[in-house]
Amino acid sequence: MRIAAFGFRSVPPARGAAGADKFALELFPRLVSRGHQVVAYNRQYPDVFVDINVYKGVQIKTIKTIKRSGFDTLLHSFKSTCDIIWNNTADIVHIQNGGNSIWALPLRLFGKKVFISQDGVDWKRDKWSWYAKMYLQFSAYITAYLPNEVIFDNVIAKKLFEDRFRKTFAFIPFGSEIAAWPENNDILDRLNLKPGDYYLFVGRFIPDKGLHYLIPGFTASSSKKKLVLIGGSPNPSPYEKELTDLANDNVYFPGFLYGDEVNTLMKNAYCYIQASDVEGLSPVVLSVMGLGVPLIVSDIEENEYAVQDTARMFKKGDITSLTEEINFAEDNYPEMQALALRARERALSVFNWEHVADEHVRVFEKG
Helix, strand or coil: CEEEEECCCCCCCCCCCCHHHHHHHHHHHHHHHCCCEEEEEEEECCCCCCCCCEECCEEEEEEECCCCCCHHHHHHHHHHHHHHHHHCCCCEEEEECHHHHHHHHHHHHCCCEEEEEECCCHHHCCCCCHHHHHHHHHHHHHHHHCCCEEEECCHHHHHHHHHHHCCCCEECCCCCCCCCCCCCCHHHHHCCCCCCCEEEEEEECCHHHCHHHHHHHHHCCCCCCEEEEEEECCCCCHHHHHHHHHCCCCEEEEECCCCHHHHHHHHCCCEEEECCCCCCCCHHHHHHHHHCCCEEEECCHHHHHHHCCCCEEECCCCHHHHHHHHHHHHHCHHHHHHHHHHHHHHHHHHCCHHHHHHHHHHHHHHC
16 A cells, blocks of 8 residues: 555654654554555654654655644645645555544545544644634544544544544554663663652643643652653743743753653653643553553543553542642552553553554555
């Protein structure tokens, strides 16, 4: 099959990357290893892009876009759609993010099979303005009816769409396993960290992620450890300044890190915390589960589906509840470790990247 893909930021990830980039990084090379041709459309921002033409057999096309949140995605997706049509780069188009579903119409008119990966209920995300939420509500209808198939990574969003549109959609969860990497403590030394002496979060600094609960919840706890927040705002945002104002000396902001360094930080964390208000099926949570690291997550349905009874959960948006869970982790670490072992067993048996790749091939061929 000849496959083109867009809707993520870049392969490999660059500053501002999120779960969609992790998904692309894991899936596309596996499709190539199965004998398929894949063209990935990377974004080039004025100050951020990856200068690469091929990554693990994936052909990379880099297209310029703007920095304005939301519009950067639409502009890049429009340009990618034009390139796919005019240059006939693929027969199958895999689009991430239902907000890009409007491009399914021209692609299908030109004979392309179109598949959209929908990772959550986008219009519920606080990062979007009122008009963006209206657009995402509208695009949900397009998502439901225009593509050859819609692929969900979590059963909650899938059920919501199926109930709303009275259709059946595909379900393929993310994988959890991380390939072996050359473990060393260079990143720990650089950040002045010790194994087991810090809590960790990795991701974008946007309201959806609940960092405005996480920081005060941590600083109010009995913990004398550090809280390390890896990432930042994908676009300039006053929210990032609000977070630094909430922090004390035990809260670290190392900026964006990727790959082996992040894997090492996750592996050596005392506990990982995901405080999100809204999520799809979080690739980071699944990776942490696969590494056997203790977890505290908010009790949203998507997190509950991922971890089931293998992690501690706090009430979404409730700082006091989160503080209580951090204190529990401080006082009952053997129990946290036992949960982490069960989480690893669940992750590696249920969420597998090789299975993810095989299922995408099956859906593409069927569509």
